[in-house]
Amino acid sequence: MSAFVTEPAHETPVLGEWEVVVLGGGPSGLAAATAAARAGRSTLLVEKNGYLGGAGTGGGLSTFCGMYSNVHGEHVLTVRGHATELLERIDRLGGLRAPHRSFADRIQAQAYDIPAYRRAADEHVLAAGAQLLYHAFAVGASSDESTVDGIVVESKSGRGILRAKVVIDCSGDGDLLAWTKTSHEKADPHGEMLFPSTMFRINAVDGERAGPAWKILPRMMDEAVAAGRPKFPRRGAIVRPQRDDLEWRANATQLRNPDGTAIDGTDVWQLTRGEVQGREQAQEVFEFIRGNVPGFERAYIVDIGPEIGIRETRRLLGKYVLTEDDVRSCATFDDSIGLNGWPVEAHVDGDLDIRWPYGDDPVGCNQLPYRMLVPADGPSNLLVAGRCASMTHGGQSAARVAGPCFAMGQAAGTAAHLALKGDAVVANVDVPRLRTELESEGAWLSV
Known part of the structure; x- marks a missing residue:
């Protein structure tokens, strides 16, 4: 053919x-x-x-x-x-x-x-x-x-x-x-590029109980991995409140190909892989946050970025x-x-x-x-x-x-x-x- x-x-x-x-x-x-x-x-x-x-x-x-x-x-x-x-x-x-x-x-x-x-x-x-x-x-x-x-x-x-x-x-x-x-x-x-991410936002957060959660979450994730939990997509997760304390954004994913290289934003097949992987990673990280960080017990993912963030x-x-x-x-x-x-x-x-x-x-x-x-x-x-x-x-x-x-x-x-x-x-x-x-x-x- x-x-x-x-x-x-x-x-x-x-x-x-x-x-x-x-x-x-x-x-x-x-x-x-x-x-x-x-x-x-x-x-x-x-x-x-x-x-x-x-x-x-x-x-x-x-x-x-x-x-x-x-x-x-x-x-x-x-x-x-x-x-x-x-x-x-x-x-x-x-x-x-x-x-x-x-x-x-x-x-x-x-x-x-x-x-x-x-x-x-x-x-x-x-x-x-x-x-x-x-x-x-x-x-x-x-x-x-x-x-x-x-x-x-x-x-x-x-x-x-x-x-x-x-x-x-x-x-x-x-x-x-x-x-x-x-x-x-x-x-x-x-031949290395910056790794892309999928952003997501979390709603129904108790901002008073969450406090400065962005300061403790990275340490909690490191401790969990040291205790035997599988590695997260990346270290150094960033979570911060948005306009109101009940809604937080999360920057905690990292998208890669099977060979470990960064997803290439000019390759449609890699972009497709990254979209699927990003949503999967977002759910994985969110489950850890909800189960371990005070103030997030009733939280849910209100939005996942419509497209992956290419850097x-x-x-x-x-x-x-x-x-x-x-x-x-x-x-x-x-x-x-x-x-x-x-x-x-x-x-x-x-x-x-x-x-x-x-x-x-x-x-x-x-x-x-x-x-x-x-x-x-x-x-x-x-x-x-x-x-x-x-x-x-x-x-x-x-x-x-x-x-x-x-x-x-x-x-x-x-x-x-x-x-x-x-x-x-x-x-x-x-x-x-x-x-x-x-x-x-x-x-x-x-x-």
Whole structure:
């Protein structure tokens, strides 16, 4: 039997033309679309799901990491601009809990209600003047050696092309990088990627009796394994209350192939295995929590993330590649377009490895250079933002979280606007002008 089937040639309809088309509606994508539209550019945001938020909604994450930095011991909101406006929208919907501290109280994070985030994200993007296209799955790109002029999508309406003058890849998986043969890499030098997780939420918790359960659960799990219980999917389970103490989120799973490698988010068979495995692991960990942690006796799983949380796949090889050393040395750059204060959070085999900035009193955040959004080769009108931007495995282990992705997205959308003022070549953007535009919109580029 032949390994291929030749399909008949056909004409693919053009569904519309925009100045800027953004692929992917996670933090970087919704920020990019908002920035480009506010600058007056006709903008389309394309998302495969029926809502925005990426892993923060579809993956059930329910926490913004990387919005705050530990600056010389003080917890400071360092990702500002459009991201803080979005937080205000979520807050007006009653969807925020006071920020909490994680990882031995060394860094601050922000829990939120997922439905409120979904609604606020719709409002945020549409108020800027951008268009949304939901339920459209990108499957290819229309491009030549120098430019990409459109994205090919499939939907319930059929197949079509979305034309653009500037395209921003916020897909997370760097899909446009693969389709346009733009230089990129995947995994660390040994072929290892960060392990994905399935998030789940627990309801009917007695918050008063549970107390700071997040401090005792990891120890209880270690003691159970030492006493002979089979190993859990990973050490270092994270449980925290959500908007209300009766509902808690759990980050306690780790998804792998039979050979022990991480599930690859670009392989549909592995994704399928991960979805089934994640739900199985969620139930396993929950049964232990309910049976052993005070306050959880009447609890039940109220939701399991609709899709597994992928942390790493393709990463751009750009004009600059952000490294783990850049993160830990709190590097500064002349072309800074935002900040990252999250530590290296490496989800390694069976465990979680947190690596902090060097020194006893670090500034607590690194700057993000514009060059990490700009391909070293490939289409001249392509920008890349979010977890598929130009970072090493170690650098991406920190700057893949929501806060820096918001910052990268706002910068990419603004840069697209500036590129369109000239020749639409993103590498030719006037970076001082870009920085001025970002600061005028409230972004912090340094501390």
